[in-house]
Amino acid sequence: MTRRAATAMLCAGALSWASASQARDVAFVACPIVQDTSNVPCWLSEHGGEVYYLGIQSDVSAAFNPPSLGHLALVEGTVSEGERICGGLVLEPVKVSIMPALSPECDELRMVQPGLELPFEPPRPPGPSSGRLAFAPPPPAPPPTPPFEAKTFEIFFPFEGTVDFKTPDALQAVLAYARAVGEVRLQVRAQRAAVRLSDGQVIAEREGIAAVRAREIGRMFAALGEGIAQVEVASSDVPQLGDWRQRKVEITVTPCDEAGRPGC
Incomplete structure (x- = not known):
């Protein structure tokens, strides 16, 4: 085999691998579907002739935030190679955003079907929690230790989302660091995002959403008062094209000693 032929084969293999990798990521807007099972309901969505499994109905302690009937959902995820769940290809990880506008056509509730069962035991039974949440909170992070320098934290949001529960x-990580430092200046910067769907369409968040996020986060810290000498708020209304990681607020915590006083 000639060197040119070998190089061509390597390039072709790399392109094929890249295409396969990209094909595993999906982003689409569609109605969510509730599929009932013998224990807890699961959430599905359909796109391009395929059914996707999003997650199960749980409670506020779960990492998965379910969609809502009566609204379209933006689904962003990676197709897993594992077995189907509730008849759908599993998206893991997956981010689901409830679109704000009412969509009364999104009302499909599928009854229990033979063979469509969860392959795992849900963390809690259906119905009211009776005071017990499905998931225990994660253990607290170790307290921050010196030296204390300017540090930036990122807070992510659903599409069109603002501060929620x-x-x-x-x-908490931002607050813990600020309290460990003593006296700090906070710089809150938010940005608006856009996402390219699997069909090539680009959808952008509404104008002004970044300013709302920055203002809400800034107010939460300003209300704390003690130890926070100054809160600066800024935002960009230019849509940043990307995935859910572009829907964010960056919070930079700067020790007042490093900020160089007057007024911190």
């Missing part, structure tokens, strides 16, 4: 938990 999960945001306070996401901010």
Whole structure:
């Protein structure tokens, strides 16, 4: 085999691998579907003639945030090579965003079907929790230790999402670092995002969403007062094309000693 032929084969293999890897990532907007089972319901969605499994119905302690009937959902995920669950290809990891507009056509509830069972035991039975959450909270992170330098944290959001019930938990690491430092300046920067769907269409979050996120996060820290000498808020309304990682607020914690006083 000539060197040129070998190089061509390697390039072809690399392109084939890249195409296969990219094909495993999907992003689409579609109605969510509730598929009932003998224990807890699971959430599905259909796109391009395929059924995708998103997750099970659980409670607020679960990492998976389910969609909602009556609304379209933006689904972003990677197709897993494991067995199907509830008849759908498994997306893992997966991010599901509830689209704000009402979509009354998204109302499909499928009854229990023979053979469509969860291949695992759900963390808790269906119905009210009776005070017990499905998942225990993660163990607390070790306390921050010196030397303390400027450090940036990222907080992520669903598409068109703002502060919600999960945001306070996401901010705990920021607060722990700020309190360990003593007196700090916070710089809150938010950005608006856009995502390219699997069909090539690009959808962008609404104008002004970045400013709303920055303002809400800034207010949460400003209300704490003690130890936070200054909170600066900024945002960009230019849509950043990418996946869910572009829907974020960056929070930079700068020790006042490093910021160089006056007024920190």
